[in-house]
Amino acid sequence: xxxxxxxxxxxxxxxxxxxxxxxxxxxxxxxxxxxxxxxxxxxxxxxxxxxxxxxxxxxxxxxxxxxxxxxxxxxxxxxxxxxxxxxxxxxxxxxxxxxxxxxxxxxxxxxxxxxxxxxxxxxxxxxxxxxxxxxxxxxxxxxxxxxxxxxxxxxxxxxxxxxxxxxxxxxxxxxxxxxxxxxxxxxxxxxxxxxxxxxxxxxxxxxxxxxxxxxxxxxxxxxxxxxxxxxxxxxxxxxxxxxxxxxxxxxxxxxxxxxxxxxxxxxxxxxxxxxxxxxxxxxxxxxxxxxxxxxxxxxxxxxxxxxxxxxxxxxxxxxxxxxxxxxxxxxxxxxxxxxxxxxxxxxxxxxx
Amino acid sequence: xxxxxxxxxxxxxxxxxxxxxxxxxxxxxxxxxxxxxxxxxxxxxxxxxxxxxxxxxxxxxxxxxxxxxxxxxxxxxxxxxxxxxxxxxxxxxxxxxxxxxxxxxxxxxxxxxxxxxxxxxxxxxxxxxxxxxxxxxxxxxxxxxxxxxxxxxxxxxxxxxxxxxxxxxxxxxxxxxxxxxxxxxxxxxxxxxxxxxxxxxxxxxxxxxxxxxxxxxxxxxxxxxxxxxxxxxxxxxxxxxxxxxxxxxxxxxxxxxxxxxxxxxxxxxxxxxxxxxxxxxxxxxxxxxxxxxxxxxxxxxxxxxxxxxxxxxxxxxxxxxxxxxxxxxxxxxxxxxxxxxxxxxxxxxxxxxxxxxxxxxxxxxxxxxxxxxxxxxxxxxxxxxxxxxxxxxxxxxxx
Numbered sequence: 001x002x003x004x005x006x007x008x009x010x011x012x013x014x015x016x017x018x019x020x021x022x023x024x025x026x027x028x029x030x031x032x033x034x035x036x037x038x039x040x041x042x043x044x045x046x047x048x049x050x051x052x053x054x055x056x057x058x059x060x061x062x063x064x065x066x067x068x069x070x071x072x073x074x075x076x077x078x079x080x081x082x083x084x085x086x087x088x089x090x091x092x093x094x095x096x097x098x099x100x101x102x103x104x105x106x107x108x109x110x111x112x113x114x115x116x117x118x119x120x121x122x123x124x125x126x127x128x129x130x131x132x133x134x135x136x137x138x139x140x141x142x143x144x145x146x147x148x149x150x151x152x153x154x155x156x157x158x159x160x161x162x163x164x165x166x167x168x169x170x171x172x173x174x175x176x177x178x179x180x181x182x183x184x185x186x187x188x189x190x191x192x193x194x195x196x197x198x199x200x201x202x203x204x205x206x207x208x209x210x211x212x213x214x215x216x217x218x219x220x221x222x223x224x225x226x227x228x229x230x231x232x233x234x235x236x237x238x239x240x241x242x243x244x245x246x247x248x249x250x251x252x253x254x255x256x257x258x259x260x261x262x263x264x265x266x267x268x269x270x271x272x273x274x275x276x277x278x279x280x281x282x283x284x285x286x287x288x289x290x291x292x293x294x295x296x297x298x299x300x301x302x303x304x305x306x307x308x309x310x311x312x313x314x315x316x317x318x319x320x321x322x323x324x325x326x327x328x329x330x331x332x333x334x335x336x337x338x339x340x341x342x343x344x345x346x347x348x349x350x351x352x
Numbered sequence: 353x354x355x356x357x358x359x360x361x362x363x364x365x366x367x368x369x370x371x372x373x374x375x376x377x378x379x380x381x382x383x384x385x386x387x388x389x390x391x392x393x394x395x396x397x398x399x400x401x402x403x404x405x406x407x408x409x410x411x412x413x414x415x416x417x418x419x420x421x422x423x424x425x426x427x428x429x430x431x432x433x434x435x436x437x438x439x440x441x442x443x444x445x446x447x448x449x450x451x452x453x454x455x456x457x458x459x460x461x462x463x464x465x466x467x468x469x470x471x472x473x474x475x476x477x478x479x480x481x482x483x484x485x486x487x488x489x490x491x492x493x494x495x496x497x498x499x500x501x502x503x504x505x506x507x508x509x510x511x512x513x514x515x516x517x518x519x520x521x522x523x524x525x526x527x528x529x530x531x532x533x534x535x536x537x538x539x540x541x542x543x544x545x546x547x548x549x550x551x552x553x554x555x556x557x558x559x560x561x562x563x564x565x566x567x568x569x570x571x572x573x574x575x576x577x578x579x580x581x582x583x584x585x586x587x588x589x590x591x592x593x594x595x596x597x598x599x600x601x602x603x604x605x606x607x608x609x610x611x612x613x614x615x616x617x618x619x620x621x622x623x624x625x626x627x628x629x630x631x632x633x634x635x636x637x638x639x640x641x642x643x644x645x646x647x648x649x650x651x652x653x654x655x656x657x658x659x660x661x662x663x664x665x666x667x668x669x670x671x672x673x674x675x676x677x678x679x680x681x682x683x684x685x686x687x688x689x690x691x692x693x694x695x696x697x698x699x700x701x702x703x704x705x706x707x708x709x710x711x712x713x714x715x716x717x718x719x720x721x722x723x724x725x726x727x728x729x730x731x732x733x734x735x736x737x738x739x740x741x742x743x744x745x746x747x748x749x750x751x
Contacts, residue, residue, distance in 0.1 A: 043640040046639050046640050047636050047639045047640060049639075050639035050644050050645055050646055051639075051646050052645055052646065052648075054646060054648045060636065061629055061632050061633045061636065063629075063633045064633060064636055064637065067633075067637055068637070068640055280625075281625050281628035281629050281632065281652065282623075282625075282628050282651045282652045282653050283650070283651045283652065284652075293625070294625050294629070311629065311632065313626070313629060315625075339624075339625055339626045339629065340626060341626060
């Protein structure tokens with residue numbers, strides 16, 4: 001089995017592990033996972049065998065989860081199936097989660113989020129509509145994200161109605177009831193911007209959430225099209241809602257739990273459970289800090305599916321390790337966006 | 353109407369949809385124009401970096417046009433050959449230079465031409481169009497502006513219909529979908545369609561002949577193979593997608609691939625991170641579905657998948673960008689059952705020409721051309737089994 005996994009869950013904080021110690025612990029865990037999935041997931045074994053020992057620890061491209069049902073459990077053990085639709089294709093990633101993986105994901109997420117908001121559950125405002133989580137058989141990425149953070153909140157309140165309009169009555173009641181108390185606000189980056197901040201601004205209406213901490217995730221692609229960067233997002237959000245603690249996080253449905261949260265200095269941080277590499281996909285060699293490249297992620301959490309080493313289609317740069325001014329240890333980085341799909345220049349596309 | 357006019361610079365749809373009078377085959381001004389164009393392309397320092405354009409320039413230099421004319425005249429001795437009239441060319445998106453070959457052969461036959469270039473056309477297309485306009489601006493070639501029109505339009509069936517209605521021949525380069533779409537637009541009952549569909553190609557190597565090569569010779573073979581494979585990101589119909597070995601021992605094969613990888617170090621292949629990821633996705637997917645073995649390489653710019661003939665032939669419409677299947681055979685006939693009309697070019701090293709002729713002449717199904725390694729992308733006026741000089745002229749009989 002996986003030797004070191006408890007070590008990570010017993011850590012006081014996911015951000016105190018220095019690099020040498022982290023590398024040793026993480027590598028031994030990842031190597032166990034290489035073996036574990038080799039024995040449990042036949043398609044994964046076929047890939048490793050085809051590579052015939054050429055690389056130790058292969059990184060599966062995330063797109064492979066759209067093409068194949070990759071799992072290291074029997075179908076009776078599936079607790080839930082996480083799905084995400086990619087932006088470039090109609091196909092959906094399917095990630096099969098069993099009980100122990102779900103538990104581990106939650107444990108990791110608790111450690112990470114508690115670092116930012118403390119142990120008490122806080123009144124929670126969700127920037128979405130109530131129907132988003134009602135489809136329980138399969139979770140959309142948004143639904144899964146909300147369910148993931150649900151446990152950190154109480155008195156859950158949806159800021160939008162099912163027509164995606166701002167539910168003023170609900171928000172006013174929420175703000176009034178928990179005035180001067182610490183609160184948590186969560187939503188997908190695009191939802192927060194488009195349906196919350198922009199709507200409030202258009203109405204000329206500010207609200208008072210100044211004692212809140214905002215977490216948001218889901219990517220910047222749509223906002224980039226509107227030329228909204230992280231700084232604009234933050235300053236406008238503070239201006240309209242009074243929220244000062246704003247944390248973006250980077251994560252993906254293929255590696256739920258071990259998310260990368262943005263610190264006070266504006267950098268995303270790798271927690272102890274996971275790590276990030278910026279690689280050249282031609283060699284899979286790591287690039288020097290500050291150099292832009294393709295993001296590969298490692299996580300100790302995936303047991304039910306071979307997702308412990310993944311090659312994403314995101315590009316970013318690592319800024320440093322263990323020396324961020326925010327005080328947290330681990331690698332810290334920024335995401336630049338997504339790789340552009342290569343122009344398909346086959347003979348078959350003359351009429352484009 | 354949503355048309356972009358490239359050549360001539362000043363144009364309108366009234367002119368575009370009108371038939372113009374053809375010239376005689378190999379008329380003086382056209383031969384001059386083509387060879388001038390060749391000199392211009394070869395001499396332009398701005399185009400030096402584009403190997404494909406230099407190859408194009410070389411192909412239509414004065415000497416080779418004269419040879420082509422001689423061959424044409426010998427073949428048609430005593431016959432009356434005239435241009436068909438107006439030829440409508442639909443250029444492919446994957447190989448920027450094809451439209452010039454298609455256009456110039458037709459032009460040499462005397463035809464008037466309308467070329468539709470892809471809306472996704474690359475930089476080389478732009479450079480070629482620019483060079484064409486420069487030359488057509490010269491007084492001595494001004495009259496040829498009537499013979500050459502280059503446009504681009506999207507999925508506009510109205511424009512497609514109008515040009516198709518006036519043309520005497522339509523040359524379609526494209527995949528099955530494109531050819532289906534365009535063929536379904538009627539041409540005049542007296543006109544003909546010439547279809548160049550998507551095709552696949554491979555390389556045939558004889559290990560016994562490669563084994564004695566010294567380092568310099570094997571490097572020279574490798575650079576030829578790299579040029580064939582990595583131009584147009586391995587996405588041309590003639591780009592080899594797999595390598596078949598006869599008498600291939602592990603030692604010889606490794607030596608060959610090492611030489612290829614060495615050449616790649618200094619080759620400007622312009623492959624992107626996404627190309628690499630696409631290759632990884634494709635090859636890992638294939639590993640799940642079929643029995644394959646990756647050959648170890650320094651980088652993913654060269655990916656080699658060792659597999660059986662069945663897999664090599666069935667899965668070779670892959671995403672290119674430097675991905676090769678590799679299989680072994682003990683005799684040429686072993687390939688024959690897998691061949692069909694999807695396969696175009698075999699580039700070879702280490703085989704006697706007469707052995708290859710014997711193999712093909714035995715009623716082989718598929719394969720349009722067999723050329724030495726290094727010449728896979730060289731255009732030849734007989735393409736995909738069609739002799740363009742025949743197809744783009746008409747013969748008049750007088751008894």
